[in-house]
Amino acid sequence: AQSVTQLGSHVSVSEGALVLLRCNYSSSVPPYLFWYVQYPNQGLQLLLKYTSAATLVKGINGFEAEFKKSETSFHLTKPSAHMSDAAEYFCAVSDSTGFQKLVFGTGTRLLVSP
Amino acid sequence: DTGVSQDPRHKITKRGQNVTFRCDPISEHNRLYWYRQTLGQGPEFLTYFQNEAQLEKSRLLSDRFSAERPKGSFSTLEIQRTEQGDSAMYLCASSLPMGVNEQFFGPGTRLTVL
Numbered sequence: 001a002q003s004v005t006q007l008g009s010h011v012s013v014s015e016g017a018l019v020l021l022r023c024n025y026s027s028s029v030p031p032y033l034f035w036y037v038q039y040p041n042q043g044l045q046l047l048l049k050y051t052s053a054a055t056l057v058k059g060i061n062g063f064e065a066e067f068k069k070s071e072t073s074f075h076l077t078k079p080s081a082h083m084s085d086a087a088e089y090f091c092a093v094s095d096s097t098g099f100q101k102l103v104f105g106t107g108t109r110l111l112v113s114p
Numbered sequence: 115d116t117g118v119s120q121d122p123r124h125k126i127t128k129r130g131q132n133v134t135f136r137c138d139p140i141s142e143h144n145r146l147y148w149y150r151q152t153l154g155q156g157p158e159f160l161t162y163f164q165n166e167a168q169l170e171k172s173r174l175l176s177d178r179f180s181a182e183r184p185k186g187s188f189s190t191l192e193i194q195r196t197e198q199g200d201s202a203m204y205l206c207a208s209s210l211p212m213g214v215n216e217q218f219f220g221p222g223t224r225l226t227v228l
Contacts, residue, residue, distance in 0.1 A: 106155055
């Protein structure tokens with residue numbers, strides 16, 4: 001079975017500060033890993049994905065994440081937070097075989113203060 | 115717009131009533147997924163279609179839930195005899211059949227059972 005743990009249900013940063021959202025996964029098969037963002041009353045939008053190619057993955061809006069197999073982690077970072085980054089962020093894992101359903105973490109709400 | 119669409123966006127119903135939601139996936143996507151998201155949680159997988167075939171159902175999908183995709187295009191999710199515990203956001207996603215399963219999500223249908 002696969003699972004994802006997101007540490008911290010809320011993360012607060014100041015505008016311009018580093019954003020770090022933590023994600024640890026568990027998978028018995030090589031995983032695909034994803035970060036999605038959800039704005040209020042909207043669906044999920046894919047930020048970036050890891051598919052066993054480069055371990056450092058760059059996504060949209062200046063976000064990136066690094067796959068670390070030894071730590072079973074896939075943390076999301078952004079060098080400088082913008083007010084528009086305030087949203088809910090979900091880490092998800094799927095297996096690389098079968099029909100690849102997504103297993104999501106419980107989410108981290110990012111709060112950005114001026 | 116060629117994204118995933120869902121209808122209705124909001125549904126308020128009384129306990130015991132039946133409700134039906136519709137999802138229109140991206141046209142060339144033959145994989146279709148339904149997820150449920152309750153307040154403060156990440157989305158949870160409900161069911162999966164490849165073309166018109168329903169290939170996987172979660173244990174979360176009780177006998178009161180039924181999903182169809184009759185012609186391999188749009189899909190419907192019906193809940194019979196709704197209960198207050200069914201109140202949630204119901205999300206639909208679609209993806210291409212091959213390669214990495216990048217799922218594209220619709221805006222969701224928010225169900226409130228009174």
